[in-house]
Amino acid sequence: MTKKAELTVEEKLRALYDLQLIDSRIDEIRNMRGELPLEVEDLKDEVAGLTTRLQKLNSELETVEEQIKVKKNDIDTFKESIKKYTEQQKDVRNNREFNSLTKEIEFQNLEIELAEKHIKEFKATIEHKKNIIAQTSEKLESKSTHLQHKESELNSILSETEKEESLLAEKSKEFADLIEERLLNAYTRIRNGVKNRLAVVSIERGASAGSFFTIPPQVQVEIAARKKIMTDEHSGRILIDSALAEEEKEKIDAIIAKLK
Incomplete structure (x- = not known):
């Protein structure tokens, strides 16, 4: 040295x-610059968090919509079974077979009711999630706009002072080296x-x-x-x-x- x-x-x-x-x-x-760099970082974190939340909500919405499709397909299957059992009742040889088919038809009807109940619940869930998605999207848009404004403000200050600060830092080291x-x-x-x-x-x-x-x-x-x-x-x-x-x-x- x-x-x-x-x-x-x-x-x-x-x-x-x-x-x-x-x-x-x-x-x-x-x-x-003040608190601007910290504000920008905080806003970036918020925007990232809201974006992730929005992606998760949309994914959950797709899952619920898929569950409705499954239930609708189940209902079609149950209806086909009812149709089949009803046709079979025409060819039964005794009351025991007829009653057995009747019970199957009743069971399939109960399954249809349950599936329709689930669909109704899923639709309520979809409406709720859509409201949350709308609110989250609005908040994300607001925060993104705010972030752009703050980044622009920070970049403006940096463009004016970054070179000077860098050269001053070099000068500071020069004087510090003398001491x-x-x-x-x-x-x-x-x-x-x-x-x-x-x-x-x-x-x-x-x-x-x-x-x-x-x-x-x-x-x-x-x-x-x-x-x-x-x-x-x-x-x-x-x-x-x-x-x-x-x-x-x-x-x-x-x-x-x-x-x-």
Whole structure:
């Protein structure tokens, strides 16, 4: 691993603030996307779930319709049997044979009644499933339209910022590579520990940016001297003087402008 060049304290502060400015711009871009990527993923999952549900419902509907066909075929078979037994009754030789055929006819009629009852139940099931299918289809169409809108919105933002974000990420790595590991780890730890993700801040009106705690004049003088890394005792953030901050901001703004 190549050893990093030894930097002066001022060079370290400049590199840290440059890294902060670049990372803050990346944060801005990601904030522009906000919850959109998650929304899109959630909508995709919903659409996939509804599509699967619709396929299952349609499959179940086909099964019920097939069951009706089977029952109708059964009824035709039962009717054929009745016709056959009725014909046979004409040629019986005694009452026992006639009664036996009569019982078969009665049984076949009962089977027809049962089959018709099942058909009626199946038809009620079909109507119920058709209602659910209609509701699910409507919901799927609504969610699909919403997904298209959100994807279009996300793609629009990505097309505007993806290239810039990628180039900024490269710049972030370039500046990070200039900073010694111990200091870089401190920067990352502070950045991840604060809501606005600002690990390096300048002195503004006697206080660290975004803070109401006044920094003693002597400490401000030490910060402006740029001879050692100073941190805010209240927030732990790394402090730099406003002049250095302004110089680096102009430099980084120019870099970012070229990347867009």
